[in-house]
Amino acid sequence: MKTELPLALFLMGPTASGKTDLAIRLRQAFPVEIISVDSALIYRGMDIGTAKPTADELSLAPHRLIDILDPEESYSAADFRQDALDQMKAITKEGKIPLLVGGTMLYFKALLEGLSPLPAADPKIRQQIEQEALTLGWKVLHDQLKEIDPVSAERIHPNDPQRLSRALEIYRISGKTLTELTETKGERIPFNVKQFAIAPKDRAELHRRIELRFSKMMDAGFEDEVRQLYARGDLHQDLPSIRCVGYRQMWDYLDGNGTLDEAVFRGVCATRQLAKRQITWLRSWSDLTWLDSENIDQAFEIIANTIAS
Structure with a gap:
């Protein structure tokens, strides 16, 4: 029953x-x-x-x-x-x-x-992204996200480093975009x-x-x-x-x-x-x-x- x-x-x-x-x-x-x-x-x-x-x-x-x-x-x-x-x-x-x-x-x-089954944080990749942000600026990293995951880039503001970093980290760890993974x-x-x-x-x-x-x-x-x-x-x-x-x-x-x-x-x-x-x-x-x-x-x-x- x-x-x-x-x-x-x-x-x-x-x-x-x-x-x-x-x-x-x-x-x-x-x-x-x-x-x-x-x-x-x-x-x-x-x-x-x-x-x-x-x-x-x-x-x-x-x-x-x-x-x-x-x-x-x-x-x-x-x-x-x-x-x-x-x-x-x-x-x-x-x-x-x-x-x-x-x-x-x-x-x-x-x-x-x-x-969604998102990968766990990877401190090494996260540090790499933070270093790139210091060198290139978050705007350049946001442009990178636009290339690989335009849907997430539209939703995540260039001045939101936490979410921007996480979206890039997910792609670099898994080879899949945040948009792809959140569909599951x-x-x-x-x-x-x-x-x-x-x-x-x-x-x-x-x-x-x-x-x-x-x-x-x-x-x-x-x-x-x-x-x-x-x-x-x-x-x-x-x-x-x-x-x-x-x-x-x-x-x-x-x-x-x-x-x-x-x-x-x-x-x-x-x-x-x-x-x-x-x-x-x-x-x-x-x-x-x-x-x-x-x-x-x-x-x-x-x-x-x-x-x-």
């Missing part, structure tokens, strides 16, 4: 779309436990610029997988998948439903489909997943929300938060934590590049670009129910009906 898979809920969406508010409401009404799916919320001391749930919000609805790392540390999609599956199994064991909430689409994809999926998630995405129907409304949120972040002390990180002395712009949207632009300002107003403007623009990328990911997603940010009551009812059925 076939065993029925336990239910899990995915609540995805672009930044500033209202995911947290809806998740908290669901947590208060149903036996769900929230797992954060956000590559920025994992870092301690990065609260304001990541729009991390407040202490009050967390008391109403605790979130798992936030504040688990120092900003100096890195965290991969494979790390997330393992941690999330461990949490999901623990939640199910308690007789509750995992509710995964966030906007890091790569994490959702890794969790849902499993991970790993083990699928052992849950009955119901997927939802929340966003405003009007793009202009999403832009308004992003600008408003950035303004509130500045009022709440975002500049001081980044100054504290900057003052540590062990953090730099090539770390995944400091590359987070908003932090990168503020860091650039603290490095003496431009005014604070310009940093805020660039931060808002970068957040809009992030939201656009998130929506593009979601439009290619299968088995997805779209929810309207401007009708939270209806969104709540749609998910409530899924839980009840």
Whole structure:
């Protein structure tokens, strides 16, 4: 007899779309436990610029997988998948439903489909690539990637040395491109997943929300938060934590590049670009129910009906 898979809920969406508010409401009404799916919320001391749930919000609805790392540390999609599956199994064991909430689409994809069989890091080849970058510059290495793997080159920015180095390393180790290897999926998630995405129907409304949120972040002390990180002395712009949207632009300002107003403007623009990328990911997603940010009551009812059925 076939065993029925336990239910899990995915609540995805672009930044500033209202995911947290809806998740908290669901947590208060149903036996769900929230797992954060956000590559920025994992870092301690990065609260304001990541729009991390407040202490009050967390008391109403605790979130798992936030504040688990120092900003100096890195965290991969494979790390997330393992941690999330461990949490999901623990939640199910308690007789509750995992509710995964966030906007890091790569994490959702890794969790849902499993991970591709990518080769382990090779320190020798990695060092060779770093030396070439020092001699030739990352732009030249990005051009190399364009030649061998145009799909990955389109996705990876020339100023993203970590991902650029990894894509070249994979090719040099295996003779196959990152694009080729990621077409082979790993083990699928052992849950009955119901997927939802929340966003405003009007793009202009999403832009308004992003600008408003950035303004509130500045009022709440975002500049001081980044100054504290900057003052540590062990953090730099090539770390995944400091590359987070908003932090990168503020860091650039603290490095003496431009005014604070310009940093805020660039931060808002970068957040809009992030939201656009998130929506593009979601439009290619299968088995997805779209929810309207401007009708939270209806969104709540749609998910409530899924839980009840």
